[in-house]
Amino acid sequence: KQEVTQIPAALSVPEGENLVLNCSFTDSAIYNLQWFRQDPGKGLTSLLLIQSSQREQTSGRLNASLDKSSGRSTLYIAASQPGDSATYLCAARPSGTYKYIFGTGTRLKVLA
């Protein structure tokens, strides 16, 4: 059974810092892995999707990596801004399924 864990649960950093959010999953048989952002009381916004055959994806200041063999993914945020404050969730899609297993999220606060 796939389980997804995110560390840390919460993080507070000053504006401008580079930071790394961690995600680990127990079963390497995944089709892809996604990182999402959720603002309070809102739905989810997809940030980056990494296919199982890929090692990383980049979008602007965001870079996500995937290491299936170790069951880990990281989301790197460069030059953080107060507008990056949100909860970040990673989700793994097990191979052969159409569902995502979500981690519990990292609540990020970027201080101005």
Added chain:
Amino acid sequence: KAGVTQTPRYLIKTRGQQVTLSCSPISGHRSVSWYQQTPGQGLQFLFEYFSETQRNKGNFPGRFSGRQFSNSRSEMNVSTLELGDSALYLCASVRRGSESGRKETQYFGPGTRLLVL
């Protein structure tokens, strides 16, 4: 392009009642997924539909059911509501890479917040 629409946005029900939530996906997206989000359990997968067929179901009791119509709109129903069903119910409209030949994209609606008293 219009986003994912979920109705109603807020709902208050009492124990024992039933509720129906609706999701209209993005035009052209044929796959719809439903998730339940609670502070204690986080986001949990409920079901996924494609072309009116349920392809995956999560570990929820039979009180939770869903369906998809020919226009891809989807509904989920919860019967005999319990206090623990209070949650944010999220619908995702998905364009599958395998079905479109393009990169998979997933868009979530704003959710329906259900409170069971």
